[in-house]
Amino acid sequence: MEEKIMLTGIRSTGTPHLGNILGVIIPSVSIANKNTKHSSCIFIADLHSMIQIEKENNMITIKNNIYQIAAAWLAFGLNIDNCLFYRQSDVSLVTELAWYFNCFYPYQRLALAHAFKKEIKNKKKISVGLFTYPILMAADILLYNAKLIPVGKDQLQHIEITRRIANYFNKKIGKKLFVLPNAFLQKNMFVIGTDGNKMSKSKKNCINIFSSDEILKKQIMSIRTDSKSVKEKKNPETDYIMSLYSLIAPVDKIEIMKKRYLKGGYGYYEAKIALYEYIIHKFSSEREKFFSFIKNKSLLDHILASGAKKANRIAYERLNFIRKHLKFNPII
Ligand code: TRP
Numbered sequence: 600m601e602e603k604i605m606l607t608g609i610r611s612t613g614t615p616h617l618g619n620i621l622g623v624i625i626p627s628v629s630i631a632n633k634n635t636k637h638s639s640c641i642f643i644a645d646l647h648s649m650i651q652i653e654k655e656n657n658m659i660t661i662k663n664n665i666y667q668i669a670a671a672w673l674a675f676g677l678n679i680d681n682c683l684f685y686r687q688s689d690v691s692l693v694t695e696l697a698w699y700f701n702c703f704y705p706y707q708r709l710a711l712a713h714a715f716k717k718e719i720k721n722k723k724k725i726s727v728g729l730f731t732y733p734i735l736m737a738a739d740i741l742l743y744n745a746k747l748i749p750v751g752k753d754q755l756q757h758i759e760i761t762r763r764i765a766n767y768f769n770k771k772i773g774k775k776l777f778v779l780p781n782a783f784l785q786k787n788m789f790v791i792g793t794d795g796n797k798m799s800k801s802k803k804n805c806i807n808i809f810s811s812d813e814i815l816k817k818q819i820m821s822i823r824t825d826s827k828s829v830k831e832k833k834n835p836e837t838d839y840i841m842s843l844y845s846l847i848a849p850v851d852k853i854e855i856m857k858k859r860y861l862k863g864g865y866g867y868y869e870a871k872i873a874l875y876e877y878i879i880h881k882f883s884s885e886r887e888k889f890f891s892f893i894k895n896k897s898l899l900d901h902i903l904a905s906g907a908k909k910a911n912r913i914a915y916e917r918l919n920f921i922r923k924h925l926k927f928n929p930i931i
Contacts, residue, residue: 605630606748611643611664612664623749625675648664670888689911693742741778806818
């Protein structure tokens, strides 16, 4: 039976920010690259991005963002021989599996999902797509029998729903048709944004390492601090600049900065410059690769098309197998 060690997706809602990079991209690339041929799946979840198609995301932005996301994964060294790397909508068989799941999963249970409950409270009009979002995500995962799913904390309930669906069908059929996936959370990887909340595109508090030097500097300069003067001693435990620096700098550099905070005579402006310079230094090769991929869209198209071709082959076989077991054979 086809199985994948790891699978993850990122929505094409914008260029991946530092939170996405540290929390999902770096750990996923490291797992994917360690393993053998096509043993992982990484995809750009453009279908999931369409849930707010009427508002922030029109199709042109989604399309542009697909390139940004693809370039970011490749810039971080994803080895596409080890990994199926594709655009979700290019393997549209997944929507058929999602439909089967839709027909079984209890409406009442899906209505309890946190993300849905929050949206429906805040917005007058939400789409059915937003409601069934977790079902499509379950299909993404179960179509390939993926075991490990690197995601952010906000996605844990979706993995739970996926496990529930897998379990339900395994029991019904009396056979292990679906592997039960596990979420893979980066420990201690709470990346705060410039305002001290969790870094998130919707909160407009992101640090985007793939923006120009000027914009990146502006983002870092906007990190919120208290109003202590240069002279005063500062608390490294509660400061946001220090928190971000600690996620990326080596231990000795972190210690030096901590001492400067505690001693006084070191201003937040200097700390911000240190953070900015360290980011530029640490990610210089990734930034260079990113910009060169972005300039070469036909190469990105080619990479995604060849990933989709391989993924479609596997997905088709798997879906036929699933259809047979579910005794759903509308097509074959
Ligand atoms: N919902 C995920 C997010 O917003 C993206 C996603 C879609 C995904 N399908 C997935 C992640 C399957 C992991 C596995 O972050």
